[in-house]
Each structure stands twice: as structure tokens, then as C-alpha cells.
Amino acid sequence: xxxxxxxxxxxxxLVWLVFLLDALIGLRNLASLExxxxxxxxxxxxVIVAARNEEKQIKASILSQLKQTYKxxxxxxxxxxxxxxxxxxxxxxxxxxxxxxxxxxxxxxKGWLGKNHALYKGALQASGKWILFTDADVKYKKEAFAKALxxxxxxxxxxxxxxxxxxxxxFWLKSFVAFFLFGFSYFKRPWMANNxxxxxxxxxxxxxxxxxxxxxxxxxxxxxxMRPDDDLQLGMKMKRAGYRQxxxxxxxxxxxxxxxxxxxxFIGLEKNTxxxxxxxxxMVFFSxxxxxxxxxxxxxxxxxxxxxxxxxxxxxIVTSGILYVVIIKxxxxxxxxxxxxxxxxALLFIYSIIRASFLTFKRGGIVWRGTTYRLSxxxxxx
Numbered sequence: 325x326x327x328x329x330x331x332x333x334x335x336x337x338l339v340w341l342v343f344l345l346d347a348l349i350g351l352r353n354l355a356s357l358e359x360x361x362x363x364x365x366x367x368x369x370x371v372i373v374a375a376r377n378e379e380k381q382i383k384a385s386i387l388s389q390l391k392q393t394y395k396x397x398x399x400x401x402x403x404x405x406x407x408x409x410x411x412x413x414x415x416x417x418x419x420x421x422x423x424x425x426x427x428x429x430x431x432x433x434k435g436w437l438g439k440n441h442a443l444y445k446g447a448l449q450a451s452g453k454w455i456l457f458t459d460a461d462v463k464y465k466k467e468a469f470a471k472a473l474x475x476x477x478x479x480x481x482x483x484x485x486x487x488x489x490x491x492x493x494x495f496w497l498k499s500f501v502a503f504f505l506f507g508f509s510y511f512k513r514p515w516m517a518n519n520x521x522x523x524x525x526x527x528x529x530x531x532x533x534x535x536x537x538x539x540x541x542x543x544x545x546x547x548x549x550m551r552p553d554d555d556l557q558l559g560m561k562m563k564r565a566g567y568r569q570x571x572x573x574x575x576x577x578x579x580x581x582x583x584x585x586x587x588x589x590f591i592g593l594e595k596n597t598x599x600x601x602x603x604x605x606x607m608v609f610f611s612x613x614x615x616x617x618x619x620x621x622x623x624x625x626x627x628x629x630x631x632x633x634x635x636x637x638x639x640x641i642v643t644s645g646i647l648y649v650v651i652i653k654x655x656x657x658x659x660x661x662x663x664x665x666x667x668x669x670a671l672l673f674i675y676s677i678i679r680a681s682f683l684t685f686k687r688g689g690i691v692w693r694g695t696t697y698r699l700s701x702x703x704x705x706x
Contacts, residue, residue, distance in 0.1 A: 368453060370452030383416075438692070497586050552596045
């Protein structure tokens with residue numbers, strides 16, 4: 325066993341060092357949107373907001389958008405079969421500003437996920453040079469659109485995505501969100517979207533800004549109509565297709581409460597965890613093993629009587645800790661001190677993977693916003 329641990333931890337340190345070097349290089353090219361000038365006037369921006377049962381969030385989100393300093397904007401609010409007061413609130417917002425349009429969807433066509441279909445229907449009505457896909461629970465500072473459009477035009481982009489501040493109120497929720505972003509960052513390497521030579525792309529549901537020309541040429545949301553991780557897939561597939569893309573941070577311009585509690589986080593991750601692992605059991609086991617060996621085991625074996633194993637465990641903790649600090653300080657407003665509970669949050673993340681994968685198989689698919697999507701359909705359209 326000690327020989328196996330020796331190999332695992334030696335390789336672990338080397339892998340962490342590679343990840344750290346990659347992150348340090350990549351994050352140098354990650355701009356902060358707050359530092360950009362504003363575009364004061366220009367062509368029309370179409371903002372598409374799809375919502376299903378978002379009565380608690382949507383009004384505050386849209387009102388924050390109506391205060392934007394960039395005025396050439398139209399909003400297309402899409403009510404996706406809501407069973408609460410979302411549609412009524414949208415109709416009330418319609419009276420707030422003549423730039424708002426509302427679309428009510430009553431039926432979901434076969435072969436579509438609800439949100440993807442709603443975004444697609446909204447985009448069909450868009451008249452702007454640019455289209456911003458955003459969620460119904462996102463709040464914006466008044467200069468957010470103007471700064472994003474300036475950056476978009478300055479770099480002549482086809483797609484721009486922005487990392488928002490993921491607001492969380494409770495310590496364990498914050499630590500879980502921080503671990504998720506940490507793991508996502510070193511697994512998906514989102515900063516590579518800023519490298520024009522790389523095919524690695526990314527997308528974030530809070531803020532996916534595209535040129536209408538590129539979006540239509542790419543194939544619209546029809547290309548990803550059965551992907552529960554539509555925001556990520558839109559960015560990944562557009563970059564892979566050769567479109568010019570960048571990611572920025574907007575931690576003080578855009579804010580979203582990702583989930584209100586750990587329980588909500590576990591439920592929310594049901595829909596896209598298995599999709600993110602390409603619907604493969606082998607990837608589920610690999611992910612569980614990888615997270616445990618890299619983020620839990622060293623915190624146990626550091627107390628080993630074997631001094632070599634203890635030192636290698638310490639080496640893994642230190643190198644992963646440096647990477648954690650680098651990513652968390654750059655990509656979030658959370659305290660890097662949450663690294664002290666990393667093994668616990670890693671175990672919580674392992675639980676979320678097991679839970680989501682088990683429920684997906686038990687149900688034969690995913691249940692998202694009250695609609696069931698069969699696993700056979702999801703795999704077929706992947």
C-alpha cells in the first residue's frame with residue numbers, strides 16, 4: 325500500500341505543479357470587466373431572459389437591467405410554462421418600459437429542453453446586433469452592459485462570457501461553491517478561452533454575449549437543444565467551431581445567488597453533473613477516485629507513521645493549496661482561508677456526484693424544472 329501511495333502522491337505533486345503553472349499563465353490574460361471603459365452608444369443589444377417559476381427573482385433582476393447606462397437595449401422575456409406568477413410579473417414589467425417584449429410558451433416541442441427552447445424562441449425575436457443570454461436571477465450594476473459591449477467590440481469578438489459573483493450566505497454553502505469553482509477551473513481550464521490558438525471554450529449562464537451574426541452562423545440553440553449544461557456547451561462548441569471568444573471576470577458588476585442552501589445545490593446539480601461527465605459510468609468512477617485521492621486522502625495520510633508518505637502528503641496539500649488560493653482569489657470574492665475545510669467540501673462534492681448519477685439512472689433521465697428528460701434522448705442528442 326505504501327508503494328502505491330508513494331507513486332500516487334509523487335504524481336499528484338507533479339500534476340498540481342502543472343495545473344498551477346497553467347493557471348498562473350492563463351489567469352494573466354483574464355481581464356476584469358470593472359476596469360474597462362464604457363460604450364456610451366451604439367447598435368441595439370437584445371437581452372434574452374428565459375424563466376420558469378422564477379417569481380421570487382425575476383423582477384429584481386429585470387429592474388437592475390433597466391437601469392443600465394447603455395440605453396440601446398431591448399428585452400425579450402420568455403415565460404417557459406411557469407406554474408407560478410412568473411408570467412404575470414413579466415406582463416407587469418412590460419408596463420415598466422416600452423423596450424420589453426414578453427413571450428409565453430405553453431408547450432414544449434419534442435427533442436428540446438425547456439430552457440434551451442425558450443432561449444431559442446427569444447432569439448428568433450431579437451433585432452439587435454448583439455444577443456445577451458442571461459438568467460432570471462442575475463443582478464447587474466448599471467454600467468455592466470456598457471463595459472461588456474466596449475470589451476466585445478475592442479476585441480472584435482463573436483462570444484463573450486463573464487464570471488459573476490456567486491453570492492452565498494452560509495459558510496458551508498460558500499465553501500462548497502468555492503470548491504466547485506476550484507475543481508471546475510482546473511478541470512475545464514476556462515482561461516484557455518482567451519487563447520485564440522486553443523479549441524477550449526467556456527460559457528456561463530449568467531452572461532453569454534454573442535453577435536447575432538455568429539450565433540446564427542453557428543446554428544443557434546438548435547445545436548445544443550438537449551444539453552442541460554447549455555451555457556457551457558454554447559461556449560465550448562462556438563470556440564471549437566472557430567469563433568472568437570473570451571472570458572472575463574465581473575465580480576463587482578454581476579451577481580447571482582447560485583443556490584440558497586447546500587440542499588438546493590445538490591438538487592440543482594442533478595441536472596448537469598452526469599451530462600458534464602458525458603453520461604459515462606467510467607467518468608463517474610474516475611471523478612470520484614480523482615477527487616478523493618487529490619483532495620481528501622493527503623489530509624489523512626499526512627499523519628502516516630511513514631515519514632516519506634507524510635512528507636509527500638504535505639507536498640500535495642501545499643501545492644493544491646497554492647493553486648486553490650490562486651484560483652479563488654482571481655475567480656471569486658470568497659476567502660481563500662476556506663481551504664482549511666477542503667477535504668470536507670471535497671467529500672460533499674463526491675456525494676453530489678454519486679447522488680446525481682444515481683438519481684439519473686433511477687429515474688431514467690433528469691428532472692429539470694418539473695419536466696422529465698429521458699436519458700436515451702439526452703445521449704442521442706449529445
